[in-house]
Amino acid sequence: MAAIGVFCGASRTLDGAWLELARDFGTELAKRGHVLVTGGGRVGLMGTVAQGARAAGGHTVGVIPRGLVDLEVADHDSDELRITRGMAERKTAIIDRSDAFVILPGGLGTLDELFEIWTTGSLGMHGKPIVIVDVDGFYTGLIEWIRGLTGPGFVRPEAAGIVTVVGSGREALDVLER
Template sequence: MSLRSICVFCGASPGARPAYREAAEALGRGLAERGITLVYGGGAVGLMGLVADAALAAGGEVIGIIPQSLKDAEIGHPGLTRLEVVDGMHARKARMAELADAFIALPGGLGTLEELFEVWTWGQLGYHGKPLGLLEVEGFYARLRDFLDHLVTERFVRPQHREMLQIASAPAKLIERLAQWQPTVAPKWVERSPN
């Protein structure tokens, strides 16, 4: 699969550990070095700003998508290749998904998880066939990975849908896995409860 653009979901905070910042910068550089456009939420703060700044510093193209309300709060990144202003969060997510060939989640909070799970659900339902991945940084997503495996064991998620999420601790390895990923076709479980 040819990856021309990757959407990165990540925190508007830099987080508690220097490793989170380092991972964001390494991912931004890695995308730029491969000629892959970074698509992200358009912010200048936290890991969002760091991944964008690193991509730009390495000569990469960066497209930010930001709701007007957040731009008005003066957290929009002023130095991007392109900053698109949209009406709200739903429009932001739809536009990022439209522009991206794949998705990566760095460490982040509720917004990062919500964005990841929404595009994952869209893939599960067959709305797109784009790969997605977690950049694992010092075990940040370890408990989430355990819980996702629990969902499979408890038959709320098919193994094929769990395997849609690629995981690696090095940006280059994760990008490689996303490029090699092939969509799987498996219907979402729909079982009727016994009467």
């Protein structure tokens, strides 16, 4: 059993297909016996992945900053809900609590979290696996751009290579379980 930190969108206006992806991922994560660690919101993909995990009997951990408790509508159904002073403390708590990370589709907050764990991982500050779920090419442009930064030397090839990119949540879990 591993604690898997999942970074994803928390928008209230997302299309149903994205929510289905999150629900299915949370369900599969729980069925495989893993703990879900999220940003502690109960809306968007973030809330849906936690609902899916709990519906399948999984244990969920939410970490949310005090200032976002009302904005994101804190997931009070979490088995563990930690309220932090701010976003930086939230990210640190999620990184510390997780054994691995999965990135589902999301916006600026998700990208901030992805770059935090990618950067700290590339600097050797953690050796935890990072898997990006690139459904329907959601992250393809970003991944290609980052890899393109290796040519002129802005990103070391080994730093670009610490992230695994897959096409589904099931594949992400398969990678983490190898």
